[in-house]
Amino acid sequence: MNFDISMEEVNVTYRKSEALKDIDLILPAAKIYGLIGRNGAGKSTLLSVLASFRRPTSGNITIGGADPYENEILMSHISFSYEKDYSEETRSIRAMMKSTKKFRPYFDTTYAEELVERFGLPAKKPMKKLSKGMQSIATVIIGLASRAPITIFDESYSGMDAPAREIFYEEILKDFERHPRTFILSTHLVSEMDHLFEEVIFLHEGKVILRDSTDHAIERGVFVTGRKENVHQWMEGKHAGEEKRYGPTVTTFALHTPSQEDKKHAAQLGLELSSASLQDLFIHMTKEGPSHEQ
C-alpha cells in the first residue's frame, strides 16, 4: 500500500470562520513532518481532516490515491493522537492496549510494555485516576505502539513534563529508524522539537505559508549585526524583523537568504551574518498577517 498524502484546495469553514484556506500539500510517505503554527492557526483542523475525523468543506484529500473518508482499511492505518478526555475512562492502559490491538494491524504489545516501563506509567490504574500528564503519556504510548503507517500527534504531548517529552522525542527517532513511517507532529514548541523534523509546514491563519525541508527552511532567515547605518544599508529592499540595540551596534533579523554578493557586501560593511533557527523563522513569519507567503 502507498501512503503518500495529497491535499488539493482543501477548505474548512466553521459557520462563518474559515479555519483552512485552499490547502495544497503533498506529503510523501515515511518522513517526519512538523506542522507548526500559532494558537488557532488551523493545525488541529488540518490534522482532523487528514485523519478523516471530519470532511473538508471543499477540496480533495487522498492517501495513496484513495479517499480515506469512511475507508475502513485506510483508517486502520492512520493513528491520530490528540488530547483526550479520560474523565469517564475506567479502563487501565493495559486494557486499552488490548482493545487497540484489535483494530490496529501493526500494534506491538511488547513495545507498548517497554514504553510503559520507560515512562514509569502505572499500568493497572484506571485512566481516569491518572494525572493529566500521565494520561498524555498513555495516549502517546498507544500512538507509538500502534506503528500505523501514518502516525499523527496533535500536541498530545504538550501536557507531559520536560523529561517525559524528551523520552517521547527519543522514541520517535528510535522507532522511526526501526520502522520508517509517516509521522506528523503539530507543535508550537519549535525550538525543542526542530531536531525531529525532516520537513516543516508553517500554517498561519489557515494557510500554508512555508513548506520546506528543515535544512532549507532555516536558510531563509539570517541575523545581521553591526553599526546601525551599515545594517540599514545592507537591509535595503529586504524584509526586516525586529531590531535590537546594543549601544552603537544593532542586530536585525532579515527574512532573506543571503547570496554570495550579499555576503561580500556584509563583509565590506563590517557586518556579521549569523544563522537563524527554525523558531526565529517561525516567530518572524507569523508575527504579522500572512504577508510573507511563499
Ligand SMILES: Nc1ncnc2c1ncn2[C@@H]1O[C@H](COP(=O)(O)OP(=O)(O)OP(=O)(O)O)[C@@H](O)[C@H]1O
Ligand atoms: N468546532 C469548531 N467550531 C467553530 N470554530 C472552530 C472549531 N474548531 C476550531 N475552530 C476555529 O478554527 C480555527 C482553527 O482552530 P484549530 O483548533 O484548528 O487551530 P490550532 O492551530 O490547532 O490551535 P491551537 O494550537 O490553539 O490548538 C480557530 O479560529 C478556531 O477558533
